[in-house]
Amino acid sequence: MFEYLTTQLTARLEQLGWPTDRLQLSRPKKAENGDWASNIAMALARDLKRSPMQIAEELMDGFTLDSGIVEKFEILNPGFINFFQSADYLTAQVRHILKEKDEYGKGAFGKGKTAQVEFVSANPTGPLTVGHGRQTVLGDTLANILSWSGYDVTREYYFNNAGRQMRLLGESLKARYMELKGESITLPDGGYEGMYLLDVANSLLSEKPDLTADDEIDIFKTYAEESIFAIIKSSLERIGVVHDVFYNERSLYETGKIDEVLDILREKGLLYDKDGATWFKTSELGIEQDRVLVKSSGEPTYRLPDIAYHREKVARGFDLVVDIFGADHIDAYPDVLSALKVMDLKHEHIEVVIHQFVTLLRSGEVVKMSTRKANFVTLDELIDEVGADVVRYFYIMRSASSHLNFDLDLAKRQTDENPVFYLQYAHARISSIFRRGLERGLASDTENADLSLLDEEFTVALINKTLEFPEVIDHCRRALEVHHLPSYLFELATALHKFYTEYKVIDLDAPELSKARLALLEAVQITLRNGLRILGISAPEQM
RNA sequence: GCUCCGGUAGCUCAGCUGGAUAGAGCAACGGAUUUCUAAUCCGUAGGUCACAGGUUCGAGCCCUGUCCGGAGUACCA
Numbered sequence: 001m002f003e004y005l006t007t008q009l010t011a012r013l014e015q016l017g018w019p020t021d022r023l024q025l026s027r028p029k030k031a032e033n034g035d036w037a038s039n040i041a042m043a044l045a046r047d048l049k050r051s052p053m054q055i056a057e058e059l060m061d062g063f064t065l066d067s068g069i070v071e072k073f074e075i076l077n078p079g080f081i082n083f084f085q086s087a088d089y090l091t092a093q094v095r096h097i098l099k100e101k102d103e104y105g106k107g108a109f110g111k112g113k114t115a116q117v118e119f120v121s122a123n124p125t126g127p128l129t130v131g132h133g134r135q136t137v138l139g140d141t142l143a144n145i146l147s148w149s150g151y152d153v154t155r156e157y158y159f160n161n162a163g164r165q166m167r168l169l170g171e172s173l174k175a176r177y178m179e180l181k182g183e184s185i186t187l188p189d190g191g192y193e194g195m196y197l198l199d200v201a202n203s204l205l206s207e208k209p210d211l212t213a214d215d216e217i218d219i220f221k222t223y224a225e226e227s228i229f230a231i232i233k234s235s236l237e238r239i240g241v242v243h244d245v246f247y248n249e250r251s252l253y254e255t256g257k258i259d260e261v262l263d264i265l266r267e268k269g270l271l272y273d274k275d276g277a278t279w280f281k282t283s284e285l286g287i288e289q290d291r292v293l294v295k296s297s298g299e300p301t302y303r304l305p306d307i308a309y310h311r312e313k314v315a316r317g318f319d320l321v322v323d324i325f326g327a328d329h330i331d332a333y334p335d336v337l338s339a340l341k342v343m344d345l346k347h348e349h350i351e352v353v354i355h356q357f358v359t360l361l362r363s364g365e366v367v368k369m370s371t372r373k374a375n376f377v378t379l380d381e382l383i384d385e386v387g388a389d390v391v392r393y394f395y396i397m398r399s400a401s402s403h404l405n406f407d408l409d410l411a412k413r414q415t416d417e418n419p420v421f422y423l424q425y426a427h428a429r430i431s432s433i434f435r436r437g438l439e440r441g442l443a444s445d446t447e448n449a450d451l452s453l454l455d456e457e458f459t460v461a462l463i464n465k466t467l468e469f470p471e472v473i474d475h476c477r478r479a480l481e482v483h484h485l486p487s488y489l490f491e492l493a494t495a496l497h498k499f500y501t502e503y504k505v506i507d508l509d510a511p512e513l514s515k516a517r518l519a520l521l522e523a524v525q526i527t528l529r530n531g532l533r534i535l536g537i538s539a540p541e542q543m
Numbered sequence: 544g545c546u547c548c549g550g551u552a553g554c555u556c557a558g559c560u561g562g563a564u565a566g567a568g569c570a571a572c573g574g575a576u577u578u579c580u581a582a583u584c585c586g587u588a589g590g591u592c593a594c595a596g597g598u599u600c601g602a603g604c605c606c607u608g609u610c611c612g613g614a615g616u617a618c619c620a
Contacts, residue, residue: 028563039562045600052600078600080563123620165620190619277618288545288616295618302620327614330547356548357614364554398556401548403613405555410569417569418582425582436579475559487557490567494584501575501584543582 001085002471004069005036012063018044027468034074034082035464041079052079090460091451093467097523098446105469105530109477110151113319117143120236120243121158124228125169126194128235128379131326134358134404136379137395137536139324140241141482142353144534149477151320155242158309160249161225163299168192169228170221176201177220178213185213200227235379239388240536249305257308258300262293264343285338306332307339314345321350322480330354353480355400362408386411389537393420396535397486419490423532424540426493429500430525431541437506437518444518453516458495458502463520465495466527473534489531496524 005025013020022043025036041056048055056075065073071086097104119139122132140155147153160166172191176198179185187193204211204223211219236242252258262278265271270281276296280303283290293304313321323333333352340347360367367377383391390411397419398404410418437443454463472488475481505517532539 024560024562026559026562029566030563033563037563042562042600076563078563125620160620163620275618279618292618297618299618301618306620327548329615329620331615332620334546354548354614361555402556403549407555407569410555419568421582422568425580429580429583433579440579471559479559481559483557484559487567494567497583498585500579504579506579543580 001036001069001083001089004066005038005083008063008065009038009040009059012059013040016059018059019047027471028082031461033076033080035085036083038081038083039079041075041081045079053077055079056081087452087455090463091454094451094454094463094520094523095446097466097526098519101526102530104526105148105473105534107149107470107474107477109474110146110149110320113151114154114317115143115146115151115320115322116154116156116313116316116318117146117322117324118156118158118313119143119324120232120241122232123160123165124225124232125165125192126228127196127231129377130358130360130379130382130406133239133379133382133391134355134395134400135324135326136236136239136241137392138353138355138400138482139322141392141396141485141535142322142324142476142480144536145473145476145482145485146320146322148473148534154244154318156245156247157243158247158249160302160305162250162253163302166221166225167217169224170217173197173201173204173220173224174213174217177204177211180205183213196228196231197224200224203227231380235383238380238383239391247309249309252305252308252312257312258304261304261308261311261339261343265293265339268342270342280335280339282335282338285342287334287338291335303332303335306336310336310340310350311343311345313350314340314347319349323350323352325352325354327354327356351480353400356403358395358404358406360406360408364409367408389424390418390420392536393423393486396482399481399483419486420537421543423486423489423493423528424538425543426496427525427528427532427539428541428543430496430521430528433505433521434518437514440506440508442506442508442511442514442518444522445515446519446522449515449519450512451516451519453513454520456503458499459517459520462495462499462524465492466524469527469531485531485534489528489535492524492528492531496521496528 002025006023009023009025010020013023023038023040024043025038028034028037041052041059044055045052053075056079060073060075060081065083068086069089071084073081073083075081100106117139119142120128120132120136122128128136143153143155168188168191171188172193175185175187175191180198180201200223204220204227208219262271265280270284271293272279272281277292278294279290280293281290291303292301294300310321325333337347337350340350379391385408386394394406394411395404434444454460468488469492472484476484503517505514505521507514529539
């Protein structure tokens, strides 16, 4: 209906010689204002120098619409045009859902296009924390949304196993290892104190008991990296996240990509040496101050490989590139983007999603996060405590730009008040009705059901809710915001529960109506299941 | 100081690129079950959309300023 009205109204506007780019259609909040509404008359009032009501009248005068789709329209003060859908259209849409099944909600916007979503990208220096968790679920869900919008999506994890941090990790492991052998070696300054390194040291000791303090740091570094990556990957797997590409920063050095960036920038006259370091004249590119790309020690800062990496992303030819960062990396991307700009590379297709921090609440108290891990802070521990489904839902139920309060007490409640179970219950409830129907000899018979019987108030409301699903997916895709989906599914579940309370589905005295309602419930369940699948949350048959 | 995010009901938050009487969950209070799962539904109450100006037919949303909270402002990532 949206597409139909859009094309019809656009044609009408052209016919009158009025601008078409201001056309907007939205769903009114109140049912009495119709199923779709346009504010075009008010939007054009200024240009046409006429009253919105007059414009609406002229626009709609003699304008005929397919009665199989639009039953009627009304013009209301101050100039809204409200469209009401026909009953035939409604039932046709239910049939559409039943036909689409697992495909219902998929869009065509990204058809034939590729997208890359980079997320997590934590260096293998320790287990994923609760903070990484938000980014993990956010990125994966967004990738699902893009995939549902038609894109061919690559999920990518970028990591750095060169440089100072990893050397510190190796030294920290070495210290732990020696500690186990009874030698006291102090942790390096700024080293990693987490107890997980003790576990790693233990397994290293059992595999290679003969290492000494004189052995190469690389042995420890490599072992630490591999062990910790195994921990990280297992956490990702537990929460249902699979990356297609693990991109190693080191390869950028080996292939000379790092030097290429320096050469290009130098050629552009945007590099200079000062105090033994190489500086990038970002101040000439609208950034407050110049940045160091290569330290006086000869090691690059993180900015340089980041730039080279993004140059590679551009070269790889994605139609859309999405970077997910935590708020603490907020200053990293302007440098990268401005570097791409001066290298004359495409950059408009790169989108950055920044998410704010996560605060854990237990018994109403903030759980203090410390790198020394006094309280539980790892993603694994969170999954242990509340389960993967709940973790996924809670992480994306709020907009990424908002601070997230993760209420552990609410998350752990298995019985009540927990929105995850509310959603899953809606799905299970439908399955339960199907089972009941089968017992009584009433199977869902979508082919022969007379859907025109579905005309009661809360039934129509429920159908309308299921029809919003593709719009919600598209909204998430446009805005690169995933939190609209859980909100929507919650509303859909509410509409279902309301329907359930008002009407009896299995009614042996009214088999035709029962069949129609069963067909509708099948459409609702399809919608719920597809939505839950995008969220990466299970859809139980019974609870 | 500067940059970014936030400030909406007691609490946690929505509010779809400016639209119709600002919404939901939780908490509080009151109701609904001989009936397909009550893990549900209905009702009541709760608001100076931080504050002050501005833009226009219309502002929670846009602009300017102020206040409060968070993040950043490294030759850490």
